[in-house]
Amino acid sequence: MSAFEFLGNLVSTMLAGIQEFWKNHGEKVLAVLNFFWEAIKMQLNLVFESIFIIIQFALDTIKGIWEIFAGIFTGDWSRIWGGVKQIFAGVWNVIKNTVRAVLDGIRTFIKNVF
Numbered sequence: 001m002s003a004f005e006f007l008g009n010l011v012s013t014m015l016a017g018i019q020e021f022w023k024n025h026g027e028k029v030l031a032v033l034n035f036f037w038e039a040i041k042m043q044l045n046l047v048f049e050s051i052f053i054i055i056q057f058a059l060d061t062i063k064g065i066w067e068i069f070a071g072i073f074t075g076d077w078s079r080i081w082g083g084v085k086q087i088f089a090g091v092w093n094v095i096k097n098t099v100r101a102v103l104d105g106i107r108t109f110i111k112n113v114f
Contacts, residue, residue, distance in 0.1 A: 042108050049101045053094055060090025 022029075067083030070076075 039109075042105055046101055046105050049097070053097045053101070056097075057090050057094045060093065061087055064090065 064083040064085075064087035067086060068080050069083075071079030071081075071083060
């Protein structure tokens with residue numbers, strides 16, 4: 001028996017074993033992979049939502065600070081107050097959106113598991 005015949009028989013036997021395994025357990029493997037894929041998608045969604053929340057907070061804060069300084073230099077007290085409100089609205093939005101994202105993640109996890 002030559003080396004090529006040996007390798008051919010080895011590969012053929014391995015492929016037959018893989019085919020038999022897939023025939024017997026393929027659905028289970030796909031179910032497990034699907035479960036992990038859904039978990040990964042959920043985590044990625046939470047990460048991107050968190051990044052969006054942080055960027056939105058930073059923009060709201062910068063805009064609020066801008067309004068405060070612009071109000072100080074122009075003597076426009078209502079503009080200063082608007083800037084303060086914008087900063088606190090940004091803080092509130094971060095809290096609200098973070099809680100919503102966490103609850104959505106928990107809801108999705110429970111839905112996928114059960």
